[in-house]
Amino acid sequence: MTPVANPIWTYPTPLTEVRLVGRRKRFFADVEAPDGRAFAVHCANPGRMTSCGAPGSRARISDSGNPKRTLRWSLEQVAETDAWVMVHTARTNPVVEALVAAGRVPGVPADAPRRREAADGAGHRFDLLVEPEDAPRLWIEVKNVTWRVGDEARFPDAVTARGRRHLEGLADRVALGDRALLVFYVGRGDVDRVRPAEDVDPAYAAALRHAVEAGVEVVALAGRVTAAGLDATGTLPVVLGATPPIPGGGPPDVP
Numbered sequence: 001m002t003p004v005a006n007p008i009w010t011y012p013t014p015l016t017e018v019r020l021v022g023r024r025k026r027f028f029a030d031v032e033a034p035d036g037r038a039f040a041v042h043c044a045n046p047g048r049m050t051s052c053g054a055p056g057s058r059a060r061i062s063d064s065g066n067p068k069r070t071l072r073w074s075l076e077q078v079a080e081t082d083a084w085v086m087v088h089t090a091r092t093n094p095v096v097e098a099l100v101a102a103g104r105v106p107g108v109p110a111d112a113p114r115r116r117e118a119a120d121g122a123g124h125r126f127d128l129l130v131e132p133e134d135a136p137r138l139w140i141e142v143k144n145v146t147w148r149v150g151d152e153a154r155f156p157d158a159v160t161a162r163g164r165r166h167l168e169g170l171a172d173r174v175a176l177g178d179r180a181l182l183v184f185y186v187g188r189g190d191v192d193r194v195r196p197a198e199d200v201d202p203a204y205a206a207a208l209r210h211a212v213e214a215g216v217e218v219v220a221l222a223g224r225v226t227a228a229g230l231d232a233t234g235t236l237p238v239v240l241g242a243t244p245p246i247p248g249g250g251p252p253d254v255p
Helices: 089-101 161-175 202-213
Strands: 016-024 028-032 038-042 058-063 073-080 083-086 114-119 125-130 138-145 147-149 152-155 179-186 193-196 217-225 229-236
Touching: 016 073, 028 058, 028 073, 083 217, 089 114, 089 125, 089 138, 089 179, 089 217, 089 229, 125 161, 138 152, 138 161, 152 179, 161 179, 161 202, 179 202, 179 229, 193 202
Parallel strands: 038 073, 138 179, 152 193, 179 217
Antiparallel strands: 016 028, 016 058, 028 038, 058 073, 073 083, 114 125, 125 138, 147 152, 217 229
């Protein structure tokens, strides 16, 4: 899967580069503009943003154009060393759906009808439901991955009971004769594999392995993150074996 020159999903307005001062209360970040102005922006990321939220990092923000919004600007990307990391989790689903429509997600038919935020009637809601005419339905759940440990990406970077319930729901769909797919969108280009973060959330790691044994499919997309937009360059292997300990311990809590 090779991306074209222009990203498959583009930002509606140009991004502005700033300096990240720090993050607070999970959904707020303080930034500093090149002219020295300091202001708060919305941070649409419920995770810890470990390895991509260091104070002083270069960052890119988007302008909603709405002066009545409490926080007009949103944090989109943060640079870690030489890699830009996509941290705005609400961007993940549109990117993956665009890749599905272009036939660039392995095993997913591009021309089949799709529904977003599809309920399964058993208390679960999944990001996409693909309904081919002559094949089982395909339930898709998408996860944004930002955390890097060495050369690998790990998920999650915080305990996620909701993510575990999604895995259980996907396994239930397979048991009923449907297909189910978990998509990791790795929003950075400096890793070569994906692994469950067992040290952070052992219950999620166990649920992922159980889901795969039950027939849930997993694919990791290698993200391409640019100022213009988002894309994917291919896939990454997902390693389900025992997770090596995190050097220095687990990620710190967000204040």
